[in-house]
Amino acid sequence: MTDELRQRALAALTDARARTATLVDCVDDGELTAQHSPLMSPLVWDLAHIGNQEEQWLLRTVGGREALRPEIDSVYDAFEHPRASRPSLPLLPPSEARGYAADVRGRVLDVLEHIPMEGAPLTEAGFAFGMIAQHEQQHDETMLITHQLRTGPAALVAPAPPHGSTHGLPSEVLVPAGPFTMGTSTEPWALDNERPAHLRDLPAFWLDTTPVSCGDYLAFMADGGYGDPRWWAAEGFEQIQRHHIAAPLFWHREGGQWLRRRFGVTEPVPRDEPVLHVSWYEADAYARWAGRRLPTEAEWEKSARHDEAAGRSRRFPWGDEDPTPLHANLGQRHLRPASIGSYPGGASPLGVRQLMGDVWEWTASDFLPYPGFVAFPYREYSEVFFGGEHKVLRGGSFAVGSVACRGTFRNWDLPARRQIFAGFRTARDAGHGEAGA
Template identity: 65%
Template sequence: MRELRDEIAAVLERARDRTVGLTDSVDDADLVAQHSPLMSPLVWDLAHIGNQEELWLVRDVGGRDAVRSDIDELYDAFRHSRASRPALPLLDPGQARSYVSTVRDEVLEILDHHPLRGRRLDEAGFAFGMIAQHEQQHAETMLATHQLRSGEPVLDAEPAPRAATAPTSREVVVPAGRFEMGTSEDPWALDNERPAHPVHVDAFAIDVHPVTNRQYLGFVEDGGYERPELWTERGWRHRIDADLQAPQFWSRQPGGSWWTRRFGTALPVAPDEPVMHVCWFEADAFARWAGRRLPTEAEWEKAARFDPRTGRSRRHPWGAAEPGVDTANLGQRHLGPAEVGAYPAGASALGVEQMIGDVWEWTSSGFEPYPGFSAFPYREYSEVFFGGDYRVLRGGSFGTDSVACRGTFRNWDHPVRRQIFAGLRLARDLSPSERGDLSRTGRS
């Protein structure tokens, strides 16, 4: 049990280090400012992180008295829209920092003596893992806020790795058949990832790599944003209303070159990096322009997890080992995606690369519960979002921490969202002759 306690403490510390880095990098005026109506002030995220930790770990798991019961309503994400939060009587930066520090001190005391078993919430430290994931999810949200803020750059990290060889356009065929989707075993998996269940997927082809800036630029230069036949009716209306002309943060320079802005720094668009900051409508239109489509959520997960040799689903594309520096670009280690082909060691058993980290990947699927879904530990984490105006994203980004990213992890957002670190990967149906070839070789 000591080993598990040490693991939990390390995961909590890693999350807090990210939170501190993202909030201490700006002054107090920046912390309380709202950099976009799509995002909360950074100081709201900071105190909300502490409030959720207090609610679940201090009061529920620890059974202790409240630290600050008077602020629960202020930091209830369902009571106040992001756009309205700056007008609330929020804790100021000093108060917020003091509050989250006090809560964390109590949590570490509780962790040191808790049996980490008993109730479902306590088993294997689930509640601690849930809170670590919650903080890391807000760390990625705060990173997106940093991308939207104006002013001088304040974040720094090592450049992402480059591919050892020039990328090529390749695809792999995923054979038809059933695989196990979701999980019933991962102790820290969240409710929407559960339970594991068999899903039949017809044979299809999927690209080895996510779509690159070079590929997406072809769509832009071919008038993709001026051709309504490439867009859904709703997507075209949004393209017109929002005046979409290229991925968010891109700008065409005199002479025709394209540049992007990343965390306050202007950079030429890197041709071999995955395209990023495109909404679902853009991803869908690009796929149609390319004569392809977005994969379904089940197709994406099968390509990522299914091992045809064993017939089983892996936790991560490369296997059971935790993500490492050679398998995935995660955890804000770099402030951007790596070139495609930079992580061959992270390939799935079927040979699909970079399915974890770099950029979230839009799928064609809406956000729905799995068969046998049960809300836990509260309906507002997943259940209230099912069936709404959401599309599922998979795989995480360079801003996602490994504790909140695995082959079963599900993200979701509105199809208009572009501030998130999202790109896409292409798939296609097989032709009748290809299906016939698979049948004759016994792979279907």
């Protein structure tokens, strides 16, 4: 088993580094050091930060090795320096950042080869290696957001995703009332906010079978949705008015047609794709306009994991096996969401599709700890963000690495945030007579 764990950790680290290389090698040094938006770091900061986190956790903490570059720890401390100020820091230049990350990785592979995989919380089942692979994949997603924000011609290419169909697919499914197990106490690489497993009991509700499409969202826009305060949380309406927001980010109207900019390419808005780059406020407003609501985080997870027939929660909607290209659109394999109705092989027991991949899905819930939560291995990953300021997103987008995608994985962000790869689906309460259907 130890050899299998080492191989799994090696594969996760290798996949993440290959993706990082794709994101930084496709642009020149000027693009790497530029700040393409005050919302994001220069790409070269992310590159060296990835190496620095790996050094601190896997070389120093796990491996007990001497520090390579302790003098840069402060420079690459995400909590010490907000993104807007990072270009003014004494950052490693691109060639040095690449060399540093590669040097760290070479030494980490030696640690991986010799360290025991049991006996200590950080190394049990290779947790620390999985944590760092997830950290790198999360920064890869962040860097992909930076690529979307940069101007100029396309630097990244990828094939189109498979085309789905909603033929014969109901628009919503009834999720029956009853208890289910939320979170996990057994997933070896689950992060602290996913733990511990606990029982939740929910009333019945209806959930969209697919995410809300661009075509659906265009109907909301055409009906004056952005100008009608009835649909908006007060702070959300104030925000869209202050910033003159009248469409998802990266959309614009030209000659009677809605277009979007996607990684340097301008194209017609595809009506059959999940809507993307909308804030929680926009998602919430659409749901109200449609006479529905956003699902709670618990409702989302029950829909994605609960297997009524087996009486247990799955790792993924389709079962316990790791995701493949037949299950979900993940890992930057495609640079866009697949059309709604795609990936029937990834459907949940109730037939809900695209719960994993394509777009992060906003939920109605604040980011809060589970009962019995314990911060591990550091407070700054989750605990400092708990409260009503952040909303939970679930499911993962096309930009999420599979190592950082699970039915229990929790993402969170500010409700005004729009540059992230976020969309949503809607829900509604079940009537009293429907609860046992």
